[in-house]
Amino acid sequence: MKPTDYNFRVKDSILGLQFLFVAFGALVLVPILTGLDPNVALFTAGIGTLLFQFVNRSCVPPIFLASSFAFIAPISYGVATWGIPATLSGLVAAGFLYVVLSFLIRLKGDEFLHKLLPSVVVGPVIISIGLILSPVAVNMAMGKTGDGAVQLVPFDQAIIISMIALTITILVSLLGKGIFKLIPILMGIIGGYIVSLYFGLIDFSKVSTAAWF
Structure with missing residues (x-):
């Protein structure tokens, strides 16, 4: 092999x-x-x-x-x-x-x-991209659009969902064992989705009425 x-x-x-x-x-x-x-x-x-x-x-x-x-x-x-x-x-x-x-x-x-393109060049480029996009992530965590112009989800609900998802991601990454340690982001997504269901933010109406093909 x-x-x-x-x-x-x-x-x-x-x-x-x-x-x-x-x-x-x-x-x-x-x-x-x-x-x-x-x-x-x-x-x-x-x-x-x-x-x-x-x-x-x-x-x-x-x-x-x-x-x-x-x-x-x-x-x-x-x-x-x-x-x-x-x-x-x-x-x-x-x-x-x-x-x-x-x-x-x-x-x-x-x-x-x-x-x-040595690491000393690639590293700062990646860091700068993350810093440029950080306001978009913050706005979305607060329930807004990426540019912060429109409030899509009430702030209180959005911040609870985003913080729970972030906390789950960090805890699984640090404390998870086996396969779970490799999928912290997926676990955070699942946790955030469950909390969103609890707040009634997930709408299945379009899914149920959509055609299969």
């Missing part, structure tokens, strides 16, 4: 489910923040995920590809300055650049990439 060979395990499906929830939130949030269509983002992410799995075969565990938060600032600027068609063209160009980089990595290995 090669070091890159992957054998499916049942617990990996649970980890994949957790990542699906995380990636889905990011995948819907990024288009909303940048003015693009979430439906297009979901469709292209699905196609990209299937293509990724087909190309890599059994070399890597199954993973769902979602939006990159690193693109939020340039996409927002592009949409405001040149419009959506030009911005989408830029995203296509960025995709081709990724393809070129993938061939370079295949030919030369990933060492040149680590020299070009």
